[in-house]
Amino acid sequence: MIDLQDRVVLRVGADGDERDPLHEVTFEGTLLLEMEGGNWETRVYRTKRGRIAVYGWNERDQQGQLRDFDDVAEMATDPDFDDELISQIATAMGESRPVELDI
Numbered sequence: 001m002i003d004l005q006d007r008v009v010l011r012v013g014a015d016g017d018e019r020d021p022l023h024e025v026t027f028e029g030t031l032l033l034e035m036e037g038g039n040w041e042t043r044v045y046r047t048k049r050g051r052i053a054v055y056g057w058n059e060r061d062q063q064g065q066l067r068d069f070d071d072v073a074e075m076a077t078d079p080d081f082d083d084e085l086i087s088q089i090a091t092a093m094g095e096s097r098p099v100e101l102d103i
Helices: 072-076 083-092
Strands: 006-014 023-037 040-047 052-058 063-069
Touching (some): 006 052, 023 083, 063 072, 072 083
Antiparallel strands (some): 006 023, 040 052, 052 063
16 A cells, blocks of 8 residues: 655644744655544544654644654643544554543
């Protein structure tokens, strides 16, 4: 199977923030998931090196965040990401990961 990579260009930082001004970053990757909720748009990519890149953009605040992880297991240890999202990413990457239920 050929995994075609796209040139991804994202805006990160925050408009008006002197410490982390809004700027563009780029990498090669494949879009795995795209979600919207509240003021945030979230995109998840698999990079050319097989890493997971998670991008969040807040249009109202003109703020972008990009985080990257070695794999789904590393991402699952981060409390910022819930089990449902982790499971969706694992499925998109062809991995199996059950959703933990609190029942």
